Amino acid sequence: MPADESTTPQPAPRRIVVLAGGVGGSRFTRGVLAAWPQAEVTVIANTADDITLHGLRICPDIDTMLYTLGGGIDEAKGWGRRDEGWLIGEELAAYGAEPTWFGLGDRDIATHLVRTQMLGNGYPLSQVTEVLAARWLADLPRLRVLPMTDDRVETHVLITDSDTASGRRAVHFQEFWVRLHAAPAVEQVVFVGIEQASPAPGVLDALAEADLILLAPSNPVVSIGPILAVPGIRGALRTAGAPVVGFSGILGGAPVLGMADKLLPAIGVEVSAAGVGRHYGPRSGTGILDAWLVDAADEAAAATLAAEGLPTLPMPLLMTDPAATARFVTAGAAFARPPRPAA
């Protein structure tokens, strides 16, 4: 006798896509892998944080993802390599080589050397990433990391600067973040090159073939923002057959990681779980989400957003460990695609 289908829970997703930035996105992906141990997971990683320093092409979000999932991350910091050395930085400073504000570890530099050389030889970033992943994800073949695009896109931040004639100055996001500690007032955020960018090979197919799409609780402005701004990706989310579930990185009114609070106002979005939820918006309207998860502390916002048409689930969203993350991603998936009702 067959099992009673009416009580069978929905099958576990087999093909999951995660849109992600660096530190938070990597922790989130750990939870996704823990939640569904059989699923194939494709991460579409932000590449607009990428920067060229000392002639090296650096992709912070991809590297953080590979190091974190491959066991090479400095767990305490959340980025960079563990057992890292700092001789090269010392030497570059002795040569007076600028800039000195971006700390490049010795082990980390090896990654950038391999990448820079391959890019110089004409390989696209997606293939370079595959080669790097062959080392880091050798034991995790069900995880694939794709750059959002093979084209060069860089986030620049227009900051208030009274020392300039115009009263403002454009700096690379990394300079804003690492050197200026996100202190200056932000007037505008620009993804240089985004209009000419195309999704990297595999990105649109992954979205079309997914049975679950997740937006990590990464920075909505400079991590998820550029991914959604690559022409074609937002449309692919709108038309995807899979439910699209987003997770708020703003918990109780403040970001857990990073500095979304410094950047959201520049794009006219309130620094709150509700503000970001409205910014993404429901697919039933003009947005991209079928469901939105906010922290338990933002329960009031959940009710408001639900009333506005965005199904919102409040629950603890702190990524204290992969199991905690797995709990809320599983809940989010179930919330977005509830078990089939009795026939």
Added chain:
Amino acid sequence: MPADESTTPQPAPRRIVVLAGGVGGSRFTRGVLAAWPQAEVTVIANTADDITLHGLRICPDIDTMLYTLGGGIDEAKGWGRRDEGWLIGEELAAYGAEPTWFGLGDRDIATHLVRTQMLGNGYPLSQVTEVLAARWLADLPRLRVLPMTDDRVETHVLITDSDTASGRRAVHFQEFWVRLHAAPAVEQVVFVGIEQASPAPGVLDALAEADLILLAPSNPVVSIGPILAVPGIRGALRTAGAPVVGFSGILGGAPVLGMADKLLPAIGVEVSAAGVGRHYGPRSGTGILDAWLVDAADEAAAATLAAEGLPTLPMPLLMTDPAATARFVTAGAAFARPPRPAA
């Protein structure tokens, strides 16, 4: 009352040029600086050993010179940085990045990063070298290191290789030396690009303005050889007003450093102080030397060469310390330009 000029020894040289390779050339240059503490010394360094690995442009001879004279050398090895780290090499190997046979230290890589980036930005090697020297030779402004040329020249070695259809194979000199330990039979040595190369800015002027020109006891085939092969340099030595003094690196029939014995036969030169002396030849004939110094062990060769027209001085040539080197370079200079005889 003026000093009696008839007994005044020749004045110390004020402008000295040294043609040099890496390890031996650097030790030799230390001796030259010790011999004449007031002189301005210009080193014309071999760049045909240069190689691009992992996208980094590496100039072994220039770097060894800067590190040695700037106090950064690994004194025990004679090349590379002291207090060196090896994390990057470990990482590159973990990525499977080829080649793995050339050990690149972490501190050393910083030098290559600065160079590679500047070359990529369009600066010629001579200007790059000046920037690197600004760090290493800051306390030694009377020493200037010039690459022999700003053009790309690379020594390739045609070796016997029974695994190939032709029975031979061309490899970069570094592969021959570092990877193959100079073991294969050498059929030919080729300086790729040398015909199109020009002396770097300052090289010909330095030779024309020198009052003493020294050939370091570096490898005659792959260190001094390429310098002499840059179109214009050999001619400048032939016409220079200063005496040209060479020093044998073959002592008692064997090279003290390196592997000249593996390479001299390939250019038809006997592995001996006499063979190399004849190879350079006297300026009174078609050669470039006014004087040739051989080791005390090669006294018999000295007599033979002198009889053949090359003034040759035998004396101990082991560079045990800068003072020992200073003794024989001073003797060589005096031998080439004896004190003015009484009027």
